[in-house]
Amino acid sequence: MPPSIPPSSSDRQDFVRVRGAREHNLRDVDIDVPRDTMVVFTGVSGSGKSSLAFGTLYAEAQRRYLESVSPYARRLFQQMPVPDVDTVDGLPPAIALQQQRGGSSGRSSVGSITTLSNLLRMLYSRAGTYPPGLARLEAESFSPNTPMGACPRCHGLGRVHDVTEATLVPDDSLSIRDRAVAAWPTAWQGQNLRDILITMGIDVDCPWRDLPRKTRDWILFTDETPTVPVYPGLTHAQVQAAIANGVEPAYQGTFTGARRYVTQTFANSQSETMRRRAASFMISTDCPVCHGQRLNPDALRVTFAGMNIAAMVALPLGRIRDVLAGVADVGASTQDDAIAIAARRIAADMVARIDVLAQLGLGYLQMDRGVQTLSPGEYQRLRLGTQIHSSLFGVVYVLDEPSSGLHPADTQALLAALGRLCAAGNSLFLVEHNLDVIRHAAWIVDVGPEAGERGGEILYCGPPAGLRDVAASRTREYLFAASQVVAHVPRAPQGWLKLADVRWNNLDGLDVAFPLGVFTSVTGISGSGKSSLVSHALTSIVARALGQALPVAEEEEDPQAPTPETREPEGRVASGLEGIGRLVVIDQKPIGRTPRSNLATYTGLFDIVRKLYARTDLARARRYDAGWFSFNLAKGRCPHCQGAGSVMVELLFLPSVYAPCPTCHGARYRPEVLEVTYRDRSIADVLAMNVDQALAFLSDVPNAATCLSILQRSGLGHLRLGQPATELSGGEAQRIKLATELQKQRRGHTLYVLDEPTTGLHPSDVDRLSAHLHELVGQGNTVIVAEHDMRMVAGGDWVIDMGPGAGEDGGTVVAAGTPAEVAKAARSATAPFLARYVG
């Protein structure tokens, strides 16, 4: 073989070789990708990148690994389906860091998943400064989640739920007979308590506020439960006479103080209504013993660098690092005792771990921050940072858009961190859209050309430069564009929405002005306060001012939290509200939490389709109304699976799986409903169509066609109408919401708010999305996005750049103006990146 021809990659040892991959839409494809380097999978949304990287490569690695573990251990994994592929060779063990779909649940914190909490507890235990007389404490004593560490009063919650006279007796002009003690039970039980007080000689007819203080306190707060004879209907004098005369009482009644009644009902009642009623008489305050620091008093007396552990965990990681660096850097000396050695070792370990996280742009996070409050991108980078430090080698990390949520400046740090993972002998498979990351790849696998059935082919597999010649690739146009400049003449604002004194997270009394009738991007490095401003403060202040309710997230019921957090962003609309008729927030939260909601039900398309079927001759003859064509109503749905189309099968020793329903075979309906056809297709056939197919099928049904063509133009042509909401990505959910809004055709004056709408989108899909948003602005509406994609920002009308840093170093407006103006702003971290895109 002449030396100029490289050996076929399939002969090489250092390649992963996939043959015959057919997962989802993949068209029986083969690829060879190198190990120990960074491979990026690109292509438009829905082209099949994830099906290859996660559905095939990672799923196969996991399958092999799980074969080697016990069936018991296997149950603990969230198992991927076995991939549809002929062979995969040369595959190292894989670790997937996927973006979770929908919100993450779970109670872990930044400190626990990074193990920094453990280290910090060890540091306080071994190397803390103890007050005289206090013996050394175990590390667990510094954790609010252990019995020995928790504050004995609040059990480590930091807050106590308690009653006050004002909560128990809301109107003190009432007498006991007129139910002054509102917290007491109503009906018979309330009368019983009143009658007991009569026996005890308490005046139940004078206004509450005129009773002696001692009496009031006893009735409300005593833990005593005296049992006394009860004579219903008698006065105190009559009761005394009855007792003196030996008259039998109606019964013996036992008294319960109001606080005791409320707390016991709250803790023990089986009835949710009763518990809620009890909670309404409680207020939550900082624990009087630990003052919200959650730990037992001894642990709080131990300090390190002058701070107790509660003060330390309240600092951003970057500040903790600075404190510890001082300790870690002190050189060893001969007089070192064991304590100093321990302090240095632990501090050095923590500094190294925090450095990795800080490089990934996460230095502003606090250890006690709950992971549920992190964005998916922050969460993924946190796990990535933890992995980088664990010094594994010979594994492949499969990552889903690690750049999401990152400012271009932070992306450079991410690339450096990923480079170190490779240098340590690992392989990286990334699914990415970010052009800066793609340019950094050693190898590109471009999947396409389009989404779904029109995708699933490998357009290119090789070093980046070679992609330049691949005509079918949509990625190529963006990667090798001659000029990055986005041509756009900014529109002039039609007015201003001014917010004053905004306070939320790191926003501390911010005044900010948003232009109306234009497209505004809020930019800034990760943690600078974009989401706090756009998704939290702006939306809730405007909703409040308009008297409009914001849709609340369906959080899981938390029995530990009686009085839900009523914290709300502070601030007011100073002017400009008259320019806004309505607020619409288009977020990435799922369009539904059960497989019963889907694209068709969410957009209203399914109502149109069901009516269409109800109007067919056969349906009329059989008197089937539209309800018969719903898989959520008993009339027409399959009785075996109740319209789910699948049934759960419990397997011994293995995770339960969903299998197609044996009665309807996944069709979801009774056979007689499926006999009703429209153009030879049943309603189940329609649900199985994707948007493209459905548009062709329903092109002459005006309402349906409008809806479907908007979905298609939103880049959702590949989604099946019946695809369960739970299978959709956050980006897909967001685009469905946007398409549903576009369909409503409002006449302007709506304020649309979106948080990072480009997440998960290929640059060509970003262009489409951008066109849609500008269409809304063209109709007289206002669009405000929090965004990192500089092409999108450059194509907008106005930019508000937050910063200058993250966390407490951010939260202010660094620059505001047209994209061209902000691109020149001296103090802006965004300016240099934006400058590449403005002419």
Ligand code: ADP
């Ligand atoms: P990408 O990662 O390029 O956005 P995916 O690999 O997620 O694309 O999707 C490729 C195709 O496979 C799409 O048509 C998508 O709708 C389909 N698909 C994705 N996940 C599933 C699934 N769990 N079941 C069936 N089809 C799926």
Ligand code: ADP
């Ligand atoms: P960005 O959107 O620019 O990345 P954020 O608005 O998410 O920034 O964060 C700004 C600051 O507010 C950061 O210090 C962040 O840690 C903090 N923060 C954000 N959300 C929460 C929360 N739920 N609880 C506590 N702090 C938060």
Ligand code: ZN
């Ligand atoms: Zn406490």
Ligand code: ZN
């Ligand atoms: Zn069924």
